[in-house]
Amino acid sequence: MLGGRELSIETGRLAKLVSGSVTLRYGDTMLLVTAQARDEKSTLDFLPLTVEFEERHYAVGKIPGSFHRREGRPGERAILSARITDRQIRPLFPKGYRHETQVIITVLSADQQNAPDVLGPIGASAALSVSDIPWNGPTACVRVGQLGGEYVINPTADQLAQSSLDLVVAGTRDAVMMVEAGAQVVSEEALVGAIEFAHREMQGVLDLIETMRAELGREKFNFLADEDLAPDLVPELAAAARAAGLRDALLTTRKKERSANLKALRDRLIEERLPEGEVEGAEEQIVALKAAFGKVEKQELRRLILEEDLRADGRNSKTVRPIWIEARPLPRAHGSAIFTRGETQVLGITTLGTERDELLVDDLTEETQDRFLLHYNFPPYSTGEVKRMGGQSRREVGHGHLAKRAIRAVLPSFEEFPYVIRVVGEVLESNGSSSMATVCAGTLSLMDAGVPLKAPVAGVAMGLVMEEGRYRILTDILGLEDALGDMDFKVCGTAEGVTALQMDIKVGGITPAVMREALAQAREARLHILGKMAEVLPVPRPELSPTAPRILTLKINPELIGKVIGPGGKQIRELEAMGAQITVEEDGTVRVFSADSAAAEAVRARIEGLTKTARVGEEYDGTVVKTTPFGAFVNLFPGQDGMLHISQMSEGRVNAVEDVLNVGDRLRVKIANIDDRGKIDLIRPELEGKIAPREPRPARAGGGDRGPRPPRRD
Missing domain, CATH: 3.30.1370.10 (K Homology domain, type 1)
Incomplete structure (x- = not known):
């Protein structure tokens, strides 16, 4: 039982040719999850793992709405669901494992109450555990909501709509490995409590998967790990690098200069160790020396952080990089801002539209319209590189979704601000934490556009270096610290609390104590950043931008x-x-x-x-449009006339309407009565009380406004 509902995992009945497959059911949501690895080792120098999340519209009894009436490329929700699984399982593959591995999650049935996104990671963990693929699991994944101050495991879609928290947690038996959350401004302590609650509740799932592995699991195949080309090179090269100025090269402030200095040092050390002339095996020796230098670089950077609290750009562990902000740099955009933190720079742009611009979401959930869009663009020039540009990458989708969750919590309701809002984060420079800079730039652009946010939101990325019981948490990490560190922990929120967070761990997991410390340190940084933002735009502009509709x-x-x-x-x-x-x-x-x-x-x-609808007692400046022997018809407003009876035109007797009023005359009238047919009787306000009011016209019996009709004669 998980969250009061039965979770069942079955293997051996479907997809039997694959290395590992399971069918998972929770409520009426069912998934087929498979795991397969190639027999031969890949030549790539990284783990070639892919996770696919396949949504099938038959799962909810729908025919796809595309032109060809079949499923196409994965939608945003499917991409995000695949990323949740990937981030959970990737760190637990053995070091040096390079076999191409594919995990495919297919949604066979969806009851639209029990979300499949947190079930996919459980299925992947079970499929890998019973397969012959080397993997150091199992893991489990659950969602936590908060209703009435109480935590709820795997809330239904109806419950989640009322929840102040949407937290997804993945972990092993002893530690938390991945966290993804959106929240309505909750405290750091409440988040840690929810994470601890999730970790306790997932233990039953881990027990189930371990039982399956023990009883049904296949023997893991042997793999050839990356060969350590020259293990004896590292100590000697480390000593030589330190003597040649490795420390100074690492502590170069700017990214490109640091990379150039490190490359020059590496090339010089390699050249000194190569024999003159063409020698057999020289190319392999260069590869070995480059790999050894990479290890030396990582060791020295981590030593500087742990022992000296000194980072690559000269900061200590708690310092935020210098910040500068410019509001409204674009003259025609509805709202715009540039946010720069160190060598990370994002241009945020806000565009306001109508309901016709809302996004129709056609996936396995109930059909909905999204009125807040946030798009994150990461062009290759932002890192000084040349790459082929295509569609939006999974990374861009994931980073954009995180920034969207962070800002959505502070948006006004559609009734308060009836615009469809699109925010775009254009990453112009990137040296770590560009998604968090997008949160800041996006918030500033919204404020510049005059969107009445409940509070400004800022984000900061935290890192971690952990070795042999020692650790140090890093504030506002660089790209190098993300690559060589052990954690990427992004925290977004207002001055009052957290609105979104995302944590990925490269080691076996972290404890709640480390998480509390990281959240507290992130809060200090967030308040610092919010202070810098307030110096430029303390509150949203009181008026919409002149260019905004x-x-x-x-x-x-x-x-x-x-x-x-x-x-x-x-x-x-x-x-x-x-x-x-x-x-x-x-x-x-x-x-x-x-x-x-x-x-x-x-x-x-x-x-x-x-x-316009006329009401008894209202007064109008009307125009006479027709006269009859019994009165004058007066136009009150377009499409609506009333009748001023001849007896209500003057204190004395009126022999003919034309003696008092003619077509085209203007006069002040008041509505005295509206009968059941909508006919309006008028009086002149200045004569009210001076002449006897006219009796209301009686309602006609049957036959509508023409009275009773005689029987039809055939």
């Missing part, structure tokens, strides 16, 4: 929606031709959207005229 909202009687739309949409097309976009909701809410405020006001006035 205006949305005017009005409420009409739902029964009058047809007047706004008109036959075949004729009326609404005429209104939009005045220079605005119009959306009409079933409850009578009408929104007028235009970049021209004058045009928006003109359209609103026209709609108000079309849908």
Whole structure:
């Protein structure tokens, strides 16, 4: 049982040719998870692991909405689900394992209450555990919500909609390995408590997988680890590198200069150790020396951090890099800001749109519309590289989603601010923590656009170096510290609490004590960054940007929606031709959207005229449009006339209507009565009380407004 519901894992019935496969069921959500590795070792110098999360629309009884009516490229939710599994299992493959490995998660059934994203990692752990693939698991994964102050394991979709916390935690028997969270501004202590709760609750899942492995698991195949080309080179090369200035090269402040200095030092040391002339095996020796120098570089950097609290750019472990900010650098964008922290720089841009711009989400959840979009772009020039540019990478999707969760918590409701909002983070320079810079730049661009955020949000990436019981937590890590360190822990939030976090561990996991310390240190950094942001934009601008479109909202009687739309949409097309976009909701809410405020006001006035409803007691300056022997018809507003009876025109007797009023005359009138047919009786306000009021017209019995009809004669 997990969260009060049965979790079952089955193997040996489906997909039997694969190395490891399991079928997992939780409620009516079912997944097939397979794991397969190539027999031969890859020539790549990294672990070639791929995780695919396959959503099948038949799982929810739907036919795909694409042109070809079949599933296409993975959507954002599928990519994020695959990344959760990848980040959980990747650190536990043995060091030096280089066999291409593929884990495929296929959603066979989805009940739209029990989310498959946290079930995929459990299935992957079970499939790898029973397979012959070398892997140091098992792991487990759960989601934690918070309802009424109580933690809930694997909340249903309905419960999650009411939860102040959406936390996904993966771990081994003894430690936490991966954390992903979005929150409605919760405290650091509440987060740690939720993580500890998740780790306790996942122990039963670990017991189940270990039992399966013991009873059904296959023997792991032997693999050829990366050959240590010259283990004896490292100590000698380390001594020579230190003597030749390795410390000074590592402590170079700027990234490109540091890389150039380290490369020059490495090349000089290699050249000194190569024999003159062409010698057999020289190429292999160069490869071995480069690998040895890489190990020496990593060892020295970690030693400087642990022993001297000194980092590659000269900072200590708690210092944030220098920050500079510029608001509104782009003249035509609705909101824009540049956020620079050290050598990481992001241009944030906010664009405001209408409901027509909302994103339709067509996946295995209930069909929804997304009114807040955040896109993270990471071009190759941001790291000084040349690479082929294609579609959005999985990394860009993941980083953008994290920034989106961080900011979403402070956005106003759609009723308060009826715009579809798109934020784009253009990474211009990257030397670590570009996703967190996107949070800061995106927040500033929203404030520059005049979006009434509940509070500013900032983000910071924390690192960790841990060896033999010693550790040091690093604030605002560099790219080098991310690559050579043991943790990437991103924390976002306001001055009051956390709105999003993401943690990836390269070692076996970390304890709650280390996590508490990292969160406390991240809070200090976050407050520092928020202070720098407040120096430029302390609060959102009071007015929308001059280039931003205006949305005017009005409420009409739902029964009058047809007047706004008109036959075949004729009326609404005429209104939009005045220079605005119009959306009409079933409850009578009408929104007028235009970049021209004058045009928006003109359209609103026209709609108000079309849908205005007369009420007893209201006064109008009307115009006589018709006279009859018994009275005058007065136009009150477009489409609405009332009748002023001859007996209500003057204190004395009136022989003919034309003696008092003629067509085209203007006069002040008041609505005295509206009968059941909508007919309006008028009086003159200045004569009220001076002449006897006219008796209301009696309601006609049957037959509608023409009275009873005689029987039909065939």
